[in-house]
Amino acid sequence: MVRVDGSGQSGxxxxxxxxxxxxxxxxxxIHVLQNLNLDVDKGEFxxxxxxxxxxxxxxxxxxxxxxxxxxxxxxVAGDEITHMSGSKLTEWRARHVxxxxxxxxxxxxxxxxxxxxxxxxxxxxxxxxxRKHVETALGVVGLxxxxxxxxxxxxxxQEQRVAIARAIVADPTFxxxxxxxxxxxxxxxxxxxxxxxxxxxxxxxxxxxxxxDPVVARLADITLHLxxxxxxxxxxRAEVVAGGVA
Amino acid sequence: MKFRSLIFANLFRKKMRLVLxxxxxxxxxxxxxxxxxxxxAFNRGADIAGADRLIIINRISIINPLPLSYRDQILRIxxxxxxxxxxxxxxxxxxxxxxxxxxxxxxxxxxxxxPELVVxxxxxxxxxxxxxxxxxxxxxxxRFGWKIGDRIPIKSIGYGSTGTWEFNLDGxxxxxxxxxxxxxxxxxxxxxxxxxxxSFKGNVxxxxxxxxxxxxxxxxxxxxxxxFANSSYETKTETESAFAAGWVKQFGNIQFLILTIGAVxxxxxxxxxxxxMAISVRERFGELAVLKAIGFSDRLVLxxxxxxxxxxxxxxxxxxxxxxxxxxxxxxxALAGLxxxxxxxxxxxxxxxxxxILVGVAGGILPGVGAMRMQVVSALxxx
Numbered sequence: 001m002v003r004v005d006g007s008g009q010s011g012x013x014x015x016x017x018x019x020x021x022x023x024x025x026x027x028x029x030i031h032v033l034q035n036l037n038l039d040v041d042k043g044e045f046x047x048x049x050x051x052x053x054x055x056x057x058x059x060x061x062x063x064x065x066x067x068x069x070x071x072x073x074x075x076v077a078g079d080e081i082t083h084m085s086g087s088k089l090t091e092w093r094a095r096h097v098x099x100x101x102x103x104x105x106x107x108x109x110x111x112x113x114x115x116x117x118x119x120x121x122x123x124x125x126x127x128x129x130x131r132k133h134v135e136t137a138l139g140v141v142g143l144x145x146x147x148x149x150x151x152x153x154x155x156x157x158q159e160q161r162v163a164i165a166r167a168i169v170a171d172p173t174f175x176x177x178x179x180x181x182x183x184x185x186x187x188x189x190x191x192x193x194x195x196x197x198x199x200x201x202x203x204x205x206x207x208x209x210x211x212x213d214p215v216v217a218r219l220a221d222i223t224l225h226l227x228x229x230x231x232x233x234x235x236x237r238a239e240v241v242a243g244g245v246a
Numbered sequence: 247m248k249f250r251s252l253i254f255a256n257l258f259r260k261k262m263r264l265v266l267x268x269x270x271x272x273x274x275x276x277x278x279x280x281x282x283x284x285x286x287a288f289n290r291g292a293d294i295a296g297a298d299r300l301i302i303i304n305r306i307s308i309i310n311p312l313p314l315s316y317r318d319q320i321l322r323i324x325x326x327x328x329x330x331x332x333x334x335x336x337x338x339x340x341x342x343x344x345x346x347x348x349x350x351x352x353x354x355x356x357x358x359x360x361p362e363l364v365v366x367x368x369x370x371x372x373x374x375x376x377x378x379x380x381x382x383x384x385x386x387x388x389r390f391g392w393k394i395g396d397r398i399p400i401k402s403i404g405y406g407s408t409g410t411w412e413f414n415l416d417g418x419x420x421x422x423x424x425x426x427x428x429x430x431x432x433x434x435x436x437x438x439x440x441x442x443x444x445s446f447k448g449n450v451x452x453x454x455x456x457x458x459x460x461x462x463x464x465x466x467x468x469x470x471x472x473x474f475a476n477s478s479y480e481t482k483t484e485t486e487s488a489f490a491a492g493w494v495k496q497f498g499n500i501q502f503l504i505l506t507i508g509a510v511x512x513x514x515x516x517x518x519x520x521x522x523m524a525i526s527v528r529e530r531f532g533e534l535a536v537l538k539a540i541g542f543s544d545r546l547v548l549x550x551x552x553x554x555x556x557x558x559x560x561x562x563x564x565x566x567x568x569x570x571x572x573x574x575x576x577x578x579x580a581l582a583g584l585x586x587x588x589x590x591x592x593x594x595x596x597x598x599x600x601x602x603i604l605v606g607v608a609g610g611i612l613p614g615v616g617a618m619r620m621q622v623v624s625a626l627x628x629x
Contacts (some may be wrong), residue, residue: 006262006356061623064539066539066622066626067623086544087543087544090541090542090543090544091541093539093540093541094540094541094542095541097540098540099536099540101536101626104531105532105626106535107252107255107259107533107536107537108259108533109255109256110252110257111254112312114251114252114255118252118537118540118542119540119541121248121252122542123624124542127248167545207603
């Protein structure tokens with residue numbers, strides 16, 4: 001159950017308490033996030049919406065350990081990440097977070113197989129084990145027959161599917177998606193969202209997604225709205241699902 | 247190494263840039279090897295000079311002669327073991343370009359003073375009996391394809407219109423010293439004395455002394471110079487290594503010139519490598535940020551950048567040194583007689599490789615540290 005009032009139980013997979021992020025620019029203090037609370041259980045799919053500059057991506061960066069909060073705490077699977085050192089946080093990200101970016105961010109000089117293999121290079125898996133994992137991940141996203149293709153030889157939708165395979169290949173604790181369909185046409189966007197929904201339903205993945213697209217957001221279990229750094233509203237999927245995505 | 251494919255894929259991202267950067271390294275290392283070889287060749291005389299030998303030349307210059315009569319006076323100085331003398335002949339074989347050093351030697355004492363230049367005994371005995379005989383260094387003999395028994399015409403340039411002198415090749419000398427001089431051509435001093443104009447007779451070019459004890463070198467040198475002070479033929483006596491070093495100085499400060507050129511080349515190379523790596527890192531700032539986001543540590547990112555820089559340096563370096571290994575013998579043959587033997591020693595190759603590695607590391611370190619310190623969030627925002 002997703003909660004934003006700070007009343008969630010300590011067993012939540014992700015627990016955010018009193019989170020704040022302040023930037024100081026040219027003598028001006030900008031409160032990007034203020035006293036934010038959030039509880040997300042395992043297997044939940046949460047969408048964050050809000051206008052530009054509302055702090056969606058900042059929240060995602062904080063949850064993914066890419067940035068450090070000005071105050072408050074983030075606990076993931078029992079690990080308090082807010083006070084981890086840079087190198088510890090890097091190790092933590094490798095184990096716990098799968099990132100899916102709007103622009104796919106694949107390495108253009110590596111094949112789909114090599115791109116997906118990247119997170120596994122940080123593990124102790126043998127070459128054969130890595131191959132098995134990569135083939136499985138590419139199979140899940142339906143690109144087993146494209147593993148030797150370079151990103152430039154793939155469509156935008158296929159590139160994003162490779163990026164999803166890269167995000168899931170090391171079986172992270174949760175996935176962070178920053179506008180995963182933002183650069184895709186509607187058909188490709190639907191395919192990507194179908195895939196993300198499959199990851200949630202079939203594989204029990206926990207997904208936190210930032211989007212501008214209300215159609216995409218409706219597919220999440222819950223949509224949280226960020227306005228001026230505050231979570232102001234939540235919409236349960238059951239209430240809006242009638243419209244569907246297609 | 248599981249990161250190999252990542253490093254190599256990035257290296258081959260811009261093939262033309264890779265080829266040009268490796269080419270810069272290859273050219274620089276080739277130049278480095280060549281300069282080191284030339285420097286070594288100039289210094290070799292001093293390096294392999296006998297510690298127990300002195301050279302006596304005319305105080306004015308080496309082209310001014312010394313009287314043959316000095317020999318017996320020098321021999322009487324305590325501590326002098328043997329004395330030999332040489333005259334420069336300065337001829338050419340067939341054409342002007344076929345130049346090599348020819349000396350009229352004192353056969354009786356040559357081997358006592360210069361034992362490292364080895365002539366087989368039977369060949370030496372033939373030479374002693376043959377007034378028109380000559381001994382050639384192995385390198386010179388090979389250069390012109392001479393065999394024992396060949397008749398060798400040498401056109402005199404240094405001694406007026408004495409014309410062409412013909413010699414019988416009685417022997418070929420070798421030396422065991424690496425880079426030792428095998429370019430010389432010897433013939434008997436008596437033959438020289440007979441053939442030169444009257445004004446040259448009774449003189450030698452320089453004396454070479456062998457001492458009982460190298461520690462006496464300074465004392466004996468002073469004794470000799472004092473002995474002939476205020477005469478018509480004052481002497482300048484110095485150790486063989488000092489003489490060789492002085493000979494090199496006649497060409498200018500070769501060492502400084504070579505070091506300066508080398509330093510400029512490597513500083514330029516450092517800029518080229520640093521610039522290439524900086525551009526390469528800047529071009530994929532976003533990709534490196536993604537790697538860091540998915541769990542690659544700062545150290546690994548530094549390792550990737552340094553790895554690329556080092557591979558470029560190593561491949562370019564090996565290519566340049568390989569080219570030098572092919573070119574130096576050919577250049578050595580082309581410059582035979584003009585320069586001492588060109589030797590590309592294992593030390594020069596190792597030094598070249600170490601230098602390439604150092605430049606590779608130095609060129610990659612700044613861009614690598616930049617990539618290492620990059621803030622993932624800011625870098626991702628730029629993608």
